[in-house]
Amino acid sequence: MKTICINCPLGCPLEITEHDGQITVKGNTCNRGRDYGISEYTRPVRTVTTLVRSTDGRVFSVKTSAPVPKDRVFDILERMREIVVPADSAIGDTAEENALGLSVDIIVTGVPAPRQ
Numbered sequence: 001m002k003t004i005c006i007n008c009p010l011g012c013p014l015e016i017t018e019h020d021g022q023i024t025v026k027g028n029t030c031n032r033g034r035d036y037g038i039s040e041y042t043r044p045v046r047t048v049t050t051l052v053r054s055t056d057g058r059v060f061s062v063k064t065s066a067p068v069p070k071d072r073v074f075d076i077l078e079r080m081r082e083i084v085v086p087a088d089s090a091i092g093d094t095a096e097e098n099a100l101g102l103s104v105d106i107i108v109t110g111v112p113a114p115r116q
């Protein structure tokens, strides 16, 4: 399997192989790349970010508190789109706990300017 490490701007090209149950990562410059390559091969995960509406119709940014399995990204995005946060939400507030039972919360990461 080939992929690119996304942990820093260097973007090292990784080649991940498995032989007799032993996973080998080549192309990484540091251990973060090795760990990323193993994770991508065995159980790829992603942190999900999106925008949600508030009770007064403004747009807030949110993200998952931790990465979720890559094959659940669209499920969690659908759930996030259903969320309506209170108009007085602040950065760091939890918009939803344990979303879809994935043991991650949905956290407010950005708030719009107040209405004038």
Ligand code: SF4
Residues within 6 Å of the ligand: 005, 006, 007, 008, 009, 010, 011, 012, 027, 028, 029, 030, 031, 032, 033, 034
């Ligand atoms: S392997 Fe290390 S140096 Fe290369 S992109 Fe990943 S984090 Fe950056």
